[in-house]
Amino acid sequence: MTQAHRWATASILSLLAVALVWLACQLGFELDVETSATVAALAAALVAAPLSQWAKQGATKRDVPAVDGDARRRAPGGTPQADGVARAWNIPTRNAGFTGRDEMLSALHDCLHAGKPVAVLALHGLGGVGKTSLAVEYAHRFADEYALAWWINAEQSGLIGDQLTALGLSTGWVTAAADTATTAEQVLRQLRETDHWLIIFDNVETPEDVVPWLPQGPGHTIVTSRSSGWRQVATPLDVDVFDRAESVTLLRKLAPELTEASADSVADAVGDLPLAVAQAAGVIGETAMTADDYLRELTQHVAQVMAEGKPPSYPTTLAGAVQISLDRLAAKDPAAVQLLRLCALLAPEPVPMKIFTSAPIGVLSEPLASVAVSTMAIRRSLGLLARYGLAKAGPVGPQLHRLTLSVVHDLTDPDTLPTARRQMEALLAAATPGPSHEPTSWPYWSQFLPHLLAIDPGASTNPDLRIVATQATWYLRSHGDLKTGHDVAEHLHQQWRSRFGPDDPTTLQAAHAVADARSQLGHGQAAHDIAEETLRRRRRVLGDDHVDTLSSACTLGLCLYRLGLSAPEVPVPFERARVLLEDTLSRLRLRFGEDKGLTLGTAHNLALTLGALGRHDEALALHEDTVERRRRVLGENHPHTLLSAGDFAEELATSGRPTEALELHRDVLARQRQVLGDDHPYTMLSATRTAAVLHRLGQPAEALALGQEALDRRVRILGPDHVDTRLSARAVGTYLGALGRPNPTHAS
16 A cells, blocks of 8 residues: 555544544534544644655655656646655745846755755845745755755744744654654754755844754755854855846846847946846836936936835835844844944945954044954954844955845935945045055055945045045056046046135145056157146145155156157157156156155156167266166165166167067066066066067068067957157067068057
């Protein structure tokens, strides 16, 4: 007799017992309470006993009759069945709009089937990334592999035991007469002896909440949580936002009127957050709003828009979820709320914790001020932000999704925003990275810069922050991002000139940065004009010997030199540069000595100018001295040292010493590739110079290979019209001609 037959027989007997009780009542027989209870208990036992026996023996995959493909029998509504018996199944309804995530589902399946004695996997991530939807889809997609699948809403940990009891009642492992603690333990014991089960604990706040309830045995457990602290309990699997293709697919599936391009724009605006993507699709689809209208509303009223269009598969909207998390966080850790609201003023990138831990006394408000002095305490608050799904917690610091950031900002009392901004400006000014020209400071600059720009230092009245902002423009150009460095400097200069006047010290700092940036970009005359004006103003405001004035003189000298290179038949710029730089160098040596950074920079520019004037012996001597001093003061691999060494090598080549020049060029190029990377302007300059010397020494094939590589990089990074790109193009044409090969029009 099969299990199904035994179960059916028991069920019939139990129904007969109940029917007898009903018939007795209809005929006028009165049954006392004790007798009625006895009959009811007998009926329950008749049903439960065969089910319990079935569970102990294991209603596994091997009990299921062989069928073709995936045509497993399912009860009405899609509930799986095994061997004719409805399996325990309370998984939420499958989301018909579920899109993508194939790789994530495969990874989830592989992790659970990795052969570990206890397979517990934790899906963690920000609120709204679709952890719950992923777990639901997994249960439905792989339902054939499980004899039972049970969903437990674990947000309120005190109710987990009751939901395990419900599983036990569904399978017949327990009766309703026992207390919850006893029945839950019986269910866990039964799971240890049963295979092919799937238990999903959804929305667990902390590992501690669920550890006592985790089943042990030959089945699979999935936990969804916003917290990432699962490594000691489960295999963690980070659930991130959609990739762009998944976002666009879902948007066009739910709002078919969207074009590919408009769907891409909406996806970009909501940062590919699955909940926000689904909300956007719902709002656009229901209201027939155009993508442009939606994006305009989103820009102006983020919290309001993100409160609309709740998808059926999510418990609330993004705005609602953020508000709930904020309220719960405020009750648990007010300092974490303060930290979150300050981060909401910054960029959706990891925020360095140094910004908060190096806060000057009196800048932060309590209780965050007391928390920030302790790395452990502020990291604990950061952990709570992650636990409530409001931020990712990483080694650098918290990272908010752009929409979460905007919603938090919109939900903040507007009256408190000016104070928060002043605090954030003071924090950024105090947490400034090291010197912008030092490669050792660049990793921190790269983390710091997005947040500095997000707060718009051009609108700041904090003088210290304005100085840091100007330094950022030098970092960008030192790091090789000439265009961005120029654009940021231009923005700052225009803002500050309008607000503080042309003679304000920080306005002049920005003007100085603009002059240098324009010169590096090849805008010779424009660079010269602003450099000359800045020097004139600094001489009048600060005096001839102020360090800022001398710095402007050094920059104007370099601008004159570069202007002369663009018109070599006109020697006047070179001569003007020589006179200015010689005077500036004398003043700097007298005031700061030979080894000051600005002194060495001026000597370098003067050596270039002397070479351009044909005074090669003087140029060689000054270059050699500058290289040696920079090696000693800055180190052999410092960008300024390598720049001087490269210019020294170029002067050697010009002076008839190409073999020595090639050796030095090769060394400089190798070091620059290591320190700065292949795409840095200094590296590309060394590559073109090395190629030129190779050609001069009769090695045109090697010269062509190196020159063509540099040309391709310059076209991509600087553009085809940059003066350096054009020089590279002419050089490559020469190398091709030497090899008897045609010259394609790479750059005019």
